[in-house]
Amino acid sequence: MSAVLQGLPRTVLRLHRTALLGWAAAVAALTGWLVWLNEVTAGSVLDSLARCRRTDLCHDAFTGLDYSEPTGWIGTLVSHSFLAVAAFAGGALIGRELESGTARLAWTQGVTPTRWLTAKLALPALAVTAGGTVLVLVYRWGWGAHRSLMGDQWSTGDVFVARGPLTVAYGLCALAVGALAALLLRRTLAALGAAVAATWLVDVLLTEYRADLWPKLIRTSPTPFTLPDGAWQVNRGRNAGGEFAVYHPASHFWPLHLVETGVVLALTTLATTAAFLVLRRRAA
Template sequence: MSTTAPARLPRTVLRLHRTALIVWSAFVAGLIGWLVWLNEITVDAVRAAEAECSRALWGCIDIIEHLDYSEPTGYIGTLTCYGFLAVAAFTGGALIGRELESGTARLAWTQGVTPARWLAAKLIVPALVLTAGCAALVLAFRRGWAANRDLMGDHWAFADVFVARGPATVAYALCALAVGTLTALLLRRALPALAVSVAAMGLLNVVLERCRARLWPAETRTAPKPFELPDDAWRLEWGRTGTGHYATYHPASHFWPLHLVETGIVLAVAVLATAAAFAVLRRRTA
């Protein structure tokens, strides 16, 4: 490999994994297109049906699910939220694991590319692509989810909606990239690295979902008589005391504090996993 090989590394990474790039681009474009269709075409049919129903003498029926508006939007949120599992699988299996298992990586290291520079290119290029795609998905989903709230049943605290509406989507994708890389460097076999990467990211997500309500101080309200919380409140605990009634909850205004704390935790894991990956690489190539 010539001395200009390091400069060509980003293009090499893109060319080597062009199929994955095409699939990712199609995934992002498909979900955004689906959201646009739902909010520009389907919602008009829903509104027209609601208007027709309101004029009928026999009253209205539940038409939202029948016209496929709320559920598809929920599916898009789920795919946006948990897309990081596919990133973990790709990174552990194809991006890093396969090249270590086949010896392609060692071949590159003997032709003018240092191991550290090889790994940096393997991380930076996908990181940029993932960040751009996830940011586009988040912006589209936020607009679609908020555009017709009266037709949606999903609460802001639902696990997939919570992640899909903000930068945690990007953080999870970058963390999956880092964890998949570390796992592949430790195991050096594609399939085991794929499985362990997905399991590790799934475990991280489950732990944070269960701890999510405690990432920011909740509010507590007490009253001598029963009371109702706002519909958009995330109710954590409620009941009676010796002197009245109480409820512990997160108001809708707590979304961003909760979301940003979780985003910071996930990014911290990503930084630690990246640092560990470079440390493992240095030790094994010294």
């Protein structure tokens, strides 16, 4: 029995090596793309902009899109990588084995359902954490390297997620929700769709209420005023006292980011606990 238990991680790795290699390739590709943009493309764009200022032939200014657009797409892919994790967890990782009956076969070979699910989740969780951490670190470096060529801000949805541990938290949450969906539905395609939809809904809701996760600042003045550089303006208007603005300064990035990370990790814990409870009932 001990030999079977020791071989569980190896079995999981063998069964899902294609997905793990695909994840590693995606991390490497996005990292290489961002390095190329900052080390090669950015220099060419800056040279074009300098020529534009010297000669007044400013059609070359549009070459700035060669840097800003791909960088924006990388941020989108990093921040939404959790959707791929949810699809994998609900479909291939758990759903397919429950639907085919191989999970129950494993439970008759000296592996308890709890140990089976633990082994199933542990290796992907390690891969999601390691790959997500690499993407976050590289994206933080790339996003801050040439700010003059970018038009986004720290409060932009994709940028907000991709610049910190929230990326990893969403990935782990997607893994747990995918496992729970598969255990509840026991059908590969249904679990895949439900996992993607559920994690997407979590992201939409938290994005909608993100500004409320930390106390906002309010500034009022009888005359027009300008907010500090990098401020996230949540609301602005006029009242009896003059002009007012509700905003988050740039220093609020980490409080907002860490609070949302905590919320997502709490949901991850709940989904993981629920998955083990459902498994215990199914196995009984």
